[in-house]
Amino acid sequence: MAGMDVTYEGTRREIATDKGVLRYHEAGQGPPLLLLHGSGIGVSGWRNYRENLGVFAEHFHCYILEFPGFGVSDPVGGHPVATAASSVIRFMDALGIESAAMIGNSMGGVVGVNVAIRHPDRVSGLVTIGGVGPNIFSQHPSEGTRLLQEFADGPSRDKLVRWLECMVYDRDLVTEERIEERWQAANDPESRKTLAAMYGSAAFAAQQQAMAASGAPPYWSMLDKVRCPTLLTWGRDDRQCPPDMPLLPMRLIPQAELHIFPNCGHWVMIEAKQAFERVTLDFLLR
Template sequence: MDWKKKIVQTHRGVFELFEKGEGPPLVVTHLYSEFNETGDYFANSMVGNYKVILLNLRQCGESERVQEPYQLSLLETIFDVEAVREELGYKQWGFAGHSTGAMLGVVYGVHFSDRIRELILVSGAAREYMSDTDACIYHPNHPSFHTMQAYLETLKRKDLTHKERMSIKQARTKLSLYRPERYDEYFDQKIEKQVSAGRLSYFSRELHIFDVTRKLEQVACRTLVIGGRHDVQCPPLFSIEMAQSIPAAELELFEESNHYPFIEEKEKFQKVLARWRGVPLHNQ
């Protein structure tokens, strides 16, 4: 079953979202992904436990356009998320984010913990993650740094065929899997999300000054932090750092995962979520 589309008019503009599942409300988003009715792998992993609200941020899908560049910032984005919550009539809801979605979640928790029932941060960081450790694939000393950079540069070309582009994207993703040979098994759903070039470009600049580690103690809501032991994008030290500094945080490290624990160790991920919620494991 596809996700159900909804357009919400807020005081900050119009936002497109997609809903699926039953249970307490949980908003899921990513800083520069454009979603549609086909859903999202991370959001799908939450459906068995929550009523998931998959949100297209400003400049994505049919959501509000950007009038000024600053509207793409992390802080302005959480104001948009809050406007959607208010319009939907939830006094509180949960927030779950993977990768840059988790980074957005940290900022959300710092500023609006009283509006968040629970915070789920997967494979994220509370600060810039590229220059601190060569365990990150974006650090020049990482053994796969040049390979990753070559893929990223090639994807900027306008003359690539669809088949060529998809092949490069697959090779790039394999760099972030603990068992890359299982790619076809992991990514077997017809999900057709896109990337917002404008949001990605803004994030690439904002990332260099991103650091909320000194404010993590202000995250007052119940928080689950999940990281892959072999994550090359946001290495586990950043998950550990968040869990140690957020007062009500619990940490789960997945020993056979890279950047996608909800796919790479799917069964364990579902068990962790069910235990976190305190309910029997649901079958998706």
């Protein structure tokens, strides 16, 4: 799947909301499709989906949303996952999008699930890439999360490389260009602040204690409220979100199906690019 040509400058947009400017990339015509990025070191929506945008834009009006706090859109207060979910609704309201299909990578999948639980009329279909569900058989935190904690507690280029190599099955994907791009982005103050808030040892421990003290149910215990058709995609060799995690969402989400890609790590949309695009388009175009 070759896809249409897209460039960073040619697709970049921004829109003002009541809580600051949201920046995004836009391409294609057709039904709306929101692409929601994950967390991690030097992450952005563009870096997650730039290689897939051209293919999806042949069938959909695509929007790659940059979440607040990751160095692109204006930051807002609060936990990054919660502010990301609220930014999706702000973004859709600002552009007059009543309902859309969504693709969410890792944290972006959790964001999409939370939007589908709380605003079921806004999500027509959902594709997740890792991330969703609890660790059942695997250790928690995972190997990838522990590497993120190490970087958040004391950033270094070597720690970045170790985490990047943990994201993929094929280490040849961890090129010097990709390392340098992520390292430069990770030095953005807002990006580093968000990473520390999500994965720093102190913040991570405080979050676990707060959740236990609140008595509030975890989001994955409410997955039966996700009413839209949902495709869970996973890399069999994912060391950030091990492949036991989708077992529970596969059973709880009423219209869920699961596709696992072999010889593939956490970045399914990059490492299994063509297969992921084919399976996702088949699902979304039914």
